[in-house]
Amino acid sequence: MSKKESVIVLGGGVAGLTAAALLAHEGIKVILIESHFQVGGCAGTFKRGEYIFEVGATQLAGLEPGGIHERIFRHLKCSLPEGRILDPACVVHLGDEKPPVNLWYDPKKWKEERQRQFPGSERFWSTCEAIHKNNWLIANRNPVLPVRNFWDFQQLSKALYIENIPIACLAPFSVVDLLRFTGCHQDLRLRKFLDLQLKLYSQEPAHRTAALYGATVLQMSQSPLGLWHLEGSMQKLSDLLMSSFIRDGGQLLLSHRIVRLVKGRDSRLWRLDIIDNKNRQVQMHTSDVICSLPPQSLPELMPPGCGLPIRYLKRLETLSQPSGALVLYAAINRLNLPRNCPTHIQLHSQELGSIFISISQDGDGRAPIGQATVIASAFTTADYWISLNKSQYVTQKEEVLLQILKQLNSSLDIPEDSWLHKELATPQSFARWTRRPKGIVGGLGQTPLSFGPFGLASRTPMTGLWLCGDSIYPGEGTAGVSQSALMACRQLLAARDWGEINLAI
Numbered sequence: 042m043s044k045k046e047s048v049i050v051l052g053g054g055v056a057g058l059t060a061a062a063l064l065a066h067e068g069i070k071v072i073l074i075e076s077h078f079q080v081g082g083c084a085g086t087f088k089r090g091e092y093i094f095e096v097g098a099t100q101l102a103g104l105e106p107g108g109i110h111e112r113i114f115r116h117l118k119c120s121l122p123e124g125r126i127l128d129p130a131c132v133v134h135l136g137d138e139k140p141p142v143n144l145w146y147d148p149k150k151w152k153e154e155r156q157r158q159f160p161g162s163e164r165f166w167s168t169c170e171a172i173h174k175n176n177w178l179i180a181n182r183n184p185v186l187p188v189r190n191f192w193d194f195q196q197l198s199k200a201l202y203i204e205n206i207p208i209a210c211l212a213p214f215s216v217v218d219l220l221r222f223t224g225c226h227q228d229l230r231l232r233k234f235l236d237l238q239l240k241l242y243s244q245e246p247a248h249r250t251a252a253l254y255g256a257t258v259l260q261m262s263q264s265p266l267g268l269w270h271l272e273g274s275m276q277k278l279s280d281l282l283m284s285s286f287i288r289d290g291g292q293l294l295l296s297h298r299i300v301r302l303v304k305g306r307d308s309r310l311w312r313l314d315i316i317d318n319k320n321r322q323v324q325m326h327t328s329d330v331i332c333s334l335p336p337q338s339l340p341e342l343m344p345p346g347c348g349l350p351i352r353y354l355k356r357l358e359t360l361s362q363p364s365g366a367l368v369l370y371a372a373i374n375r376l377n378l379p380r381n382c383p384t385h386i387q388l389h390s391q392e393l394g395s396i397f398i399s400i401s402q403d404g405d406g407r408a409p410i411g412q413a414t415v416i417a418s419a420f421t422t423a424d425y426w427i428s429l430n431k432s433q434y435v436t437q438k439e440e441v442l443l444q445i446l447k448q449l450n451s452s453l454d455i456p457e458d459s460w461l462h463k464e465l466a467t468p469q470s471f472a473r474w475t476r477r478p479k480g481i482v483g484g485l486g487q488t489p490l491s492f493g494p495f496g497l498a499s500r501t502p503m504t505g506l507w508l509c510g511d512s513i514y515p516g517e518g519t520a521g522v523s524q525s526a527l528m529a530c531r532q533l534l535a536a537r538d539w540g541e542i543n544l545a546i
């Protein structure tokens with residue numbers, strides 16, 4: 042392989058950073074282009090005075106031995122970010138008289154909890170466990186999904202064994218179908234719990250979440266997997282990937298924004314028009330581009346004449362519309378929080394639906410000792426927020442901020458005047474911070490018609506353009522996007538005959 046061959050990676054969130062670090066580690070000349078002045082994207086952080094707030098992701102999966110982040114960091118010969126296991130990973134309030142549901146790390150304790158909370162539902166949970174075990178075996182063998190050519194097919198067949206086939210037959214079904222098959226569909230409390238939890242991971246409620254996807258995300262909090270709280274902040278994950286990338290000779294261009302991506306009909310090379318950090322337009326050329334921007338960005342980056350096939354454009358235009366997020370970033374004295382307050386709480390609000398709350402731990406680097414950062418996020422429709430004029434926007438924003446605070450005050454018994462800091466991010470803020478179109482977050486919903494084999498492929502119909510990120514298999518979350526980055530890198534290396542990335546299990 043010629044060292045002169047270069048790959049350009051677009052976007053320095055966890056997906057782009059992982060792809061860039063993996064390729065640089067293979068000795069490839071890689072340029073990473075990020076529009077922000079720092080890396081991390083939706084898993085980055087920002088500062089307000091003494092506080093450090095996570096923009097989006099607060100819980101990390103895949104850090105356990107054999108988990109995707111652990112395997113990638115081991116491969117990169119780079120130390121893992123330090124973290125504490127979350128136990129419970131989350132406390133879910135179902136808004137009834139009964140005690141909230143604790144997602145314990147210890148599987149035995151979790152089994153006792155769910156038997157107490159949802160009597161008679163064990164058939165459902167054991168079916169999920171069986172599906173998950175099967176999924177996990179396949180995921181660790183690095184399948185390529187969806188399949189677009191013979192090489193992809195070979196990778197998928199290496200990952201699938203004959204015993205996986207019966208479970209693969211569940212592909213057309215939803216989590217609610219699983220409830221039905223196991224005789225648990227009458228349990229409305231269980232249904233409410235599943236709707237809340239699945240919305241966090243698949244953007245969809247139980248009846249629209251693919252059974253094969255839902256069964257796995259419902260097991261993420263328990264040993265031997267588990268969810269982690271990073272020391273310092275989530276930024277550590279991105280910063281370590283960035284250090285590995287730079288150590289291996291990668292070139293990071295911060296405050297550089299891709300504005301046009303062009304593939305000439307007869308050209309082997311891609312042309313990238315970029316606005317650099319001095320606001321000048323510059324051009325770069327390369328044979329391969331890995332794009333970690335949401336695929337909804339492509340029509341704007343590649344208007345007619347830039348080589349985007351019409352059929353592919355139509356495919357992009359018909360992708361389901363991901364959600365937007367409303368996120369409150371607040372700070373408080375710990376004395377005003379409930380005693381033994383868990384770090385992660387999920388509530389159901391009449392007005393806002395699911396509210397997911399992350400509270401910093403004392404001494405974890407996010408707030409001075411004795412204080413805590415509180416981040417509370419809800420889903421919203423991005424289109425609505427983008428369509429508001431300035432004065433409507435200001436009024437709506439103030440209203441939602443008060444709504445979320447009111448919900449926190451009443452659910453956690455917090456005195457109204459205790460907040461030391463409060464601000465709200467909307468889809469408009471996410472569009473500014475991450476440049477995601479309309480501020481959409483998360484990936485495409487994981488419905489039976491759009492997950493895994495039926496999703497958008499990392500291999501595009503345009504030679505040399507590869508996709509990764511939260512709209513690509515296996516989906517959103519830092520662990521998911523790392524897996525998608527690995528898949529795109531493997532496809533690129535195989536297509537160019539540049540070798541292989543072998544991640545040890």
Ligand SMILES: Cc1cc2nc3c(=O)[nH]c(=O)nc-3n(C[C@H](O)[C@H](O)[C@H](O)COP(=O)(O)OP(=O)(O)OC[C@H]3O[C@@H](n4cnc5c(N)ncnc54)[C@H](O)[C@@H]3O)c2cc1C
Pocket residue numbers: 051052053054055056057074075076077080081082083084096097098099100101102297298299300333334366368418474475476477482483484509510511512516517518519520522
């Ligand atoms: C509120 C919220 C809570 C979440 N909670 C969790 C959680 O607890 N755990 C978890 O694992 N996941 C969580 N997620 C999801 C997780 O954050 C994302 O799935 C993941 O970080 C997405 O990474 P990415 O690299 O695919 O995309 P992004 O993080 O969006 O990265 C894309 C990057 O591309 C850059 N970019 C965009 N346009 C351009 C351009 N034109 N030129 C150059 N650069 C550009 C952006 O600045 C950005 O850095 C949460 C997300 C949100 C919004």
